[in-house]
Amino acid sequence: MSAFDELMAFQHQTEALSQVAGRLGWDQETVMPRGAAPQRAEEMGALEAVLHARRTDPRVGDWLAAIDDGALDAVGAAKLRHIRRSYARNTKLPEDLATALAKLTSRSQGIWAEARANNDVAHFLPTLKEVVALKREAAAALADGGDLYDALLEDYEPSTSAAEIGAMFDRMRPRLVALLDRVMGATAPTPLSGQFAEVGQLRVSDKLAAAFGYNSDHGRIDKAVHPFSSGSGLDVRITTRVAEHDPFNCFYSTIHEVGHATYEQNIDHAYLLTPLGEGVSMGVHESQSRIYENQLGRSRAFTSWLFGQMQDQFGAMNVTDPEAFYRAVNRVHPGYIRTEADEVQYNLHVMLRFDLERQLVAGTLEVDDLEAAWNQRFAADFGVAVDVPANGVLQDVHWSVGLFGYFPTYSLGNVYAGCLYQALRKAVPELEADLAKGDPSAALAWLRDNLQTHGGLYEPRDVIARACGFEPSEAPLLDYLDAKFGDLYGV
Amino acid sequence: MSAFDELMAFQHQTEALSQVAGRLGWDQETVMPRGAAPQRAEEMGALEAVLHARRTDPRVGDWLAAIDDGALDAVGAAKLRHIRRSYARNTKLPEDLATALAKLTSRSQGIWAEARANNDVAHFLPTLKEVVALKREAAAALADGGDLYDALLEDYEPSTSAAEIGAMFDRMRPRLVALLDRVMGATAPTPLSGQFAEVGQLRVSDKLAAAFGYNSDHGRIDKAVHPFSSGSGLDVRITTRVAEHDPFNCFYSTIHEVGHATYEQNIDHAYLLTPLGEGVSMGVHESQSRIYENQLGRSRAFTSWLFGQMQDQFGAMNVTDPEAFYRAVNRVHPGYIRTEADEVQYNLHVMLRFDLERQLVAGTLEVDDLEAAWNQRFAADFGVAVDVPANGVLQDVHWSVGLFGYFPTYSLGNVYAGCLYQALRKAVPELEADLAKGDPSAALAWLRDNLQTHGGLYEPRDVIARACGFEPSEAPLLDYLDAKFGDLYGV
Numbered sequence A, B: 001m002s003a004f005d006e007l008m009a010f011q012h013q014t015e016a017l018s019q020v021a022g023r024l025g026w027d028q029e030t031v032m033p034r035g036a037a038p039q040r041a042e043e044m045g046a047l048e049a050v051l052h053a054r055r056t057d058p059r060v061g062d063w064l065a066a067i068d069d070g071a072l073d074a075v076g077a078a079k080l081r082h083i084r085r086s087y088a089r090n091t092k093l094p095e096d097l098a099t100a101l102a103k104l105t106s107r108s109q110g111i112w113a114e115a116r117a118n119n120d121v122a123h124f125l126p127t128l129k130e131v132v133a134l135k136r137e138a139a140a141a142l143a144d145g146g147d148l149y150d151a152l153l154e155d156y157e158p159s160t161s162a163a164e165i166g167a168m169f170d171r172m173r174p175r176l177v178a179l180l181d182r183v184m185g186a187t188a189p190t191p192l193s194g195q196f197a198e199v200g201q202l203r204v205s206d207k208l209a210a211a212f213g214y215n216s217d218h219g220r221i222d223k224a225v226h227p228f229s230s231g232s233g234l235d236v237r238i239t240t241r242v243a244e245h246d247p248f249n250c251f252y253s254t255i256h257e258v259g260h261a262t263y264e265q266n267i268d269h270a271y272l273l274t275p276l277g278e279g280v281s282m283g284v285h286e287s288q289s290r291i292y293e294n295q296l297g298r299s300r301a302f303t304s305w306l307f308g309q310m311q312d313q314f315g316a317m318n319v320t321d322p323e324a325f326y327r328a329v330n331r332v333h334p335g336y337i338r339t340e341a342d343e344v345q346y347n348l349h350v351m352l353r354f355d356l357e358r359q360l361v362a363g364t365l366e367v368d369d370l371e372a373a374w375n376q377r378f379a380a381d382f383g384v385a386v387d388v389p390a391n392g393v394l395q396d397v398h399w400s401v402g403l404f405g406y407f408p409t410y411s412l413g414n415v416y417a418g419c420l421y422q423a424l425r426k427a428v429p430e431l432e433a434d435l436a437k438g439d440p441s442a443a444l445a446w447l448r449d450n451l452q453t454h455g456g457l458y459e460p461r462d463v464i465a466r467a468c469g470f471e472p473s474e475a476p477l478l479d480y481l482d483a484k485f486g487d488l489y490g491v
Helices: A005-032 A034-055 A058-066 A076-091 A095-117 A121-144 A146-151 A162-185 A196-209 A247-265 A280-297 A300-314 A323-328 A343-361 A367-382 A407-427 A431-436 A441-450 A458-469 A477-487 B005-030 B034-055 B059-064 B074-090 B094-120 B121-143 B148-153 B162-185 B200-213 B247-266 B282-296 B300-315 B324-331 B343-362 B367-382 B407-427 B431-436 B441-450 B460-468 B475-489
Strands: A219-222 A237-240 B221-223 B237-239
Touching: A005 A034, A005 A058, A005 A076, A005 B005, A005 B034, A034 A076, A034 A095, A034 B005, A034 B121, A058 A076, A076 A121, A121 A146, A121 A343, A121 A367, A146 A162, A146 A343, A162 A343, A162 A367, A162 A407, A162 A477, A162 B407, A196 A219, A196 A237, A196 A247, A219 A407, A237 A247, A237 B200, A247 A280, A247 B282, A280 A407, A280 A441, A300 A323, A300 A431, A343 A367, A343 A407, A343 A477, A343 B475, A407 A441, A407 A458, A407 A477, A431 A441, A431 B324, A441 B121, A458 B094, B005 B074, B034 B074, B034 B094, B034 B221, B059 B074, B074 B121, B094 B121, B094 B237, B121 B148, B121 B343, B121 B367, B148 B162, B148 B343, B162 B343, B162 B367, B162 B407, B162 B475, B200 B221, B200 B247, B237 B247, B247 B282, B247 B300, B247 B441, B282 B407, B282 B441, B282 B460, B300 B324, B300 B431, B343 B367, B343 B407, B343 B475, B407 B441, B407 B460, B407 B475, B431 B441, B441 B460
Parallel strands: A219 A237, B221 B237
Antiparallel strands: none
């Protein structure tokens, strides 16, 4: 066997073991017995140790050194690019630092949860200081003298930079704030109200999953506290949740996770258990979940179909016609919580976190000053004062587990979704008529063939540009939001 | 760290990974999406490769060589005993033979299933010949010049021999055949008949699991095609099955698996993820499942309580009083299938397989002559001619996956259950009154404290002898069967 073949055989097993770790995570969030947690931590720890040892195995370095990249075809070269990147990162991080971070972040999540439950920022700050310090140390090890934040960002969104994202956010923020101001000055639509039984919600949710192309032969849907998608290839499972007074929570969680899951399901099976067999970045992943959820799922056309489905399932509602239903689905409402935000406000939440975490990583903002900075920025962008820390600086889990550099990928996903939607409307002229019939299949086939199938073959930004036929920018998203909410609110 | 400590730390991770493999198996049989099978095979293969590498890791040999067993306490010595045995076996088996066996037996199970479905023995024989040949080769590698069958048996029941078991079976068989003859000559009880809705069966099944001490904080119950128990320590899951016309199938499957599962759950938590943290042998495991199921669960006292539960759940039945119900539960019925056999016939099924597989492994019976040998023996012991191969030589999966040496542990479990029951009746004089109230908790506590808690601390036969206060033999089981069925059938 050549060095390339040996490396690929080794990598195949590593990918398979990584899928096993994902399956354990799914199990833990869905079916694991309550009392199994301490043993599960040991099991996960053992598996992660095996994975870490494989990702830093000196044989990988030897194989990489022996391979002539010039002799590889595009697919081989892409596989190598992923493995080189992963190996370089994993071997740069000192073993004791990696261990210290793993231990700290497994402990700190519980402390954050306690602090949030009690609205007690002070309880969390000493731990957050430790997390920030270790992440800065890790970033320095990874950065080779470059930007610390970029070094962290690369884990989630390779081939971009905080400077690029920051500049883009600076262009987006004024337009979003202006749109929000106009919308908040207009009359708010009537929200949907009432009780919607779980069994009925899950029936509609199953229809939505099927409509959005979820392949149940290669996945399953369960309930969990937090909706997520897990796994790649032939076993991609999702979860949803049910709030009896808010069926949109269930429906749009399902559509969102189906976007993530079908991306994984639709990757070319030739890439199964190779470095190309997973979605290429968090940003591209989020572009799929968000275009499914928002541009398609919250469109006037699709919600008119959904209105009929809900009437069939639940009978008469307080919202009595498709247009009022469309307005209820897309209602812009004041709120503190990112994960519950509407399309207009969502990215403003993300930008707030991005700016603050960039300063934390750079060392220009102290953890002690974080809450004040958060509250000041929130008031400026949203026109509302944060009432309690659980609605402010303590609301997201990310920082407690060291996920610095992750937040901007949410907005990047929205930006990419805006670009894809512009291209999609040209490619599928009958889109609106399809959606009004509850049938986005032509749109989904376009996304599958032009983006999802490629898996990790192209760099994140490149796969978007190839699919769209133009370089991605924030303009299509902002134009779409202005048009949609301008029309909806008459502003 | 000392060599002992290093070995234990290494072993801890191996045990944790082994639990992960078990969890994957559970997932596959219960919740895995249909289309995930090919990917799952890769995932399992990768994990098994990691486990095999750890079990044959040269460092284990070095640590074992460096440890002075004489300096260890009883617990440490027991841990070493398990690791030495496992390491010796795993390193004796040549890598290419282990790989060939794994590949063959993963393929041959499907061929066996096809053959059974079509009653086509010829379709299976060529593959079975390959399996027998490779298992004989493996046995030779393991046996060090000793008995081939003993070498295979050791995987499932260490510290016993085919000669010992064979001699015991020779003593058991005439008494069992004689009892069967008497019973078959008597009037058969009326069987339970009717339709019993799944939801009601599962409700009673849950009550039975709780009554028999299953800890749902450290486990869960699902439906599967074949009932099984999976996992150790804090996460021990069981499955059951439902046939609407035969609720006893569900109820006694549940009680049986709860026997296996509580054994695992009740092992001293100090042994968690050590070589002592699992049931010590298949025979001892089966002693727990069988005493729960038969001596306790099928007793006159307990079935009188179960009769009330069934009346509460299903209303009037064709069996109208507790004594008739007891007789229906314990009905001895002619049948070809081991897994459906009653207490009188079960061990005769096992002995048939033991004698045949012993000859196959010894080379004194050719695979081509196996069916004829089976049919002749079956007619002699059961007084009935086998009608089709699916009811004869093709009925069990074991040989197709190379499980030679496993069958006798089923009967050993029954023999041990007979011994334990004799001791238990002395230790818990109020047993019958307890069972009549549906409360076997005093009996279960005795089993927990005298047997289950020890995990792998003692050798299989020793832990039974310690619990019973006498050397185990077949006599208590045979006396129990003669008494129970003599009384029940008036013979």
